[in-house]
Amino acid sequence: MKSLFAFVIKYNFIFVFFFLQIICAWLMVHHQGFQGSHVLNSSNMAVANVYRTAANTKEYFSLKQENDRLGNENAMLRNFLKTNYTILPLKQFVKNDTLYKQQYSYISAKAVNSSVNKRRNFLTLNIGSEQGVKQDMAVMTTDGIVGIVTNVSANFSSVMSVLHKDVRVNCQLKKDGSYGPLVWDGKDYRYCLLTDIPTHAKIKAGDTVITSELSGIFPEGIMVGTIESYERRQNESFYTARVKLSANLKKVNHVYVINNRFKTERDSLEAQTQKQIDD
Amino acid sequence: MTTEILKNIARFILLVLMQVLLVQNINLTTYVILLPYVLLIIMLPFETPKLVVLFTAFALGASIDYFYDSSGLHASACTIMGFARYYVLKYIAPREGYDAGVQPTIEDMGLAWFLRYAGTLIIIHHFFLFYLEVFRFSEFFRTLLRVMLSSVGTFGLIYLIQFLFFTKRVRT
Numbered sequence: 001m002k003s004l005f006a007f008v009i010k011y012n013f014i015f016v017f018f019f020l021q022i023i024c025a026w027l028m029v030h031h032q033g034f035q036g037s038h039v040l041n042s043s044n045m046a047v048a049n050v051y052r053t054a055a056n057t058k059e060y061f062s063l064k065q066e067n068d069r070l071g072n073e074n075a076m077l078r079n080f081l082k083t084n085y086t087i088l089p090l091k092q093f094v095k096n097d098t099l100y101k102q103q104y105s106y107i108s109a110k111a112v113n114s115s116v117n118k119r120r121n122f123l124t125l126n127i128g129s130e131q132g133v134k135q136d137m138a139v140m141t142t143d144g145i146v147g148i149v150t151n152v153s154a155n156f157s158s159v160m161s162v163l164h165k166d167v168r169v170n171c172q173l174k175k176d177g178s179y180g181p182l183v184w185d186g187k188d189y190r191y192c193l194l195t196d197i198p199t200h201a202k203i204k205a206g207d208t209v210i211t212s213e214l215s216g217i218f219p220e221g222i223m224v225g226t227i228e229s230y231e232r233r234q235n236e237s238f239y240t241a242r243v244k245l246s247a248n249l250k251k252v253n254h255v256y257v258i259n260n261r262f263k264t265e266r267d268s269l270e271a272q273t274q275k276q277i278d279d
Numbered sequence: 280m281t282t283e284i285l286k287n288i289a290r291f292i293l294l295v296l297m298q299v300l301l302v303q304n305i306n307l308t309t310y311v312i313l314l315p316y317v318l319l320i321i322m323l324p325f326e327t328p329k330l331v332v333l334f335t336a337f338a339l340g341a342s343i344d345y346f347y348d349s350s351g352l353h354a355s356a357c358t359i360m361g362f363a364r365y366y367v368l369k370y371i372a373p374r375e376g377y378d379a380g381v382q383p384t385i386e387d388m389g390l391a392w393f394l395r396y397a398g399t400l401i402i403i404h405h406f407f408l409f410y411l412e413v414f415r416f417s418e419f420f421r422t423l424l425r426v427m428l429s430s431v432g433t434f435g436l437i438y439l440i441q442f443l444f445f446t447k448r449v450r451t
Binding site: 012013014026030051054 | 296299329330333337340344345346350351352354355358359362411
């Protein structure tokens with residue numbers, strides 16, 4: 001026994017070395033990741049504190065950048081505050097007219113003011129230039145046409161209703177395409193007059209009237225009304241038809257403003273051609 | 280004697296902090312891992328008893344393990360290095376042995392000696408560290424490359440530290 005101790009003490013260096021290596025091996029084997037070894041538990045506080053202090057110090061170097069980022073995020077989040085918004089059901093959807101490759105986009109709006117009892121009737125819509133409304137845009141409801149935008153402010157617009165002395169919308173008979181201007185005679189808000197229908201057109205009561213592409217303002221095919229009656233006036237080679245409007249202009253509420261994307265181009269081209277003809 | 284102990288304790292803390300807070304974040308490549316904390320073992324005075332060297336090495340390795348989350352890896356490598364230090368010193372000792380009051384630095388012992396001494400210890404340390412980390416022979420040559428490149432890197436950094444902090448010539 002004694003010689004064993006003497007042996008160990010003589011070679012203590014090597015024995016201690018192996019002893020420490022066994023401890024290291026135990027530590028390595030018991031490396032469990034999350035739980036770790038019990039040995040490391042209390043000391044981890046010290047380690048964590050050192051790292052935490054270092055991280056706090058490093059944070060100071062990026063303060064300006066972090067402040068800028070937080071400022072921008074605050075501004076963006078403020079924009080979402082409900083108090084910033086008036087409830088505006090603004091929906092836009094796009095219709096692709098493949099025939100003429102025109103693009104019509106529809107802006108949803110509400111009529112806040114409308115009249116039917118004057119000779120020149122107007123509506124006021126709750127959207128304006130900031131929502132993309134421009135002069136001469138067409139206005140319709142789901143039932144039929146309503147009018148044409150005439151004045152635009154930032155958030156409101158004025159619409160000349162079809163019940164307006166100076167409004168002429170070019171419409172056509174759905175069944176054979178005979179077209180003519182739609183005007184209002186000022187008498188009944190439910191009826192307009194479709195004039196200049198050629199006599200060879202097979203017109204009948206109950207025929208559907210829709211917008212024609214010649215209007216330049218309305219897209220083709222929007223419902224206008226139905227033929228109530230027609231007559232051939234004296235000294236005229238055309239029919240004049242009484243059209244019952246499909247849209248009830250006394251109760252206009254939800255409307256669509258139609259944006260014809262190609263309109264400016266078309267208008268300038270037509271003006272150019274007109275100018276050339278006149279010269 | 281106590282001043283020596285205090286000096287070494289200070290070196291211990293400083294080297295561990297430097298390793299953990301600064302050098303750990305230096306990402307050169309996966310092949311070059313810098314571990315200048317081994318400088319502590321290298322710079323222990325010649326007269327330090329070999330058991331003290333052994334325990335100091337173990338403590339140093341364990342401290343680094345806590346920070347690196349490597350659970351015994353560095354402790355093992357450092358203990359081996361501490362064990363080897365005794366034999367390396369014996370083997371490359373100058374003919375008259377080491378003078379009293381001399382420190383194992385480049386300044387006192389010359390670059391050639393230091394290269395042999397520190398270089399050997401660093402290679403031993405890195406060898407065991409990287410192979411234990413991988414714990415298989417399949418990546419033998421890649422690990423060997425890591426050992427070589429990291430040893431060069433660590434030695435370079437240690438040389439730099441020696442030059443900056445432990446050269447008396449600069450101060451006078």
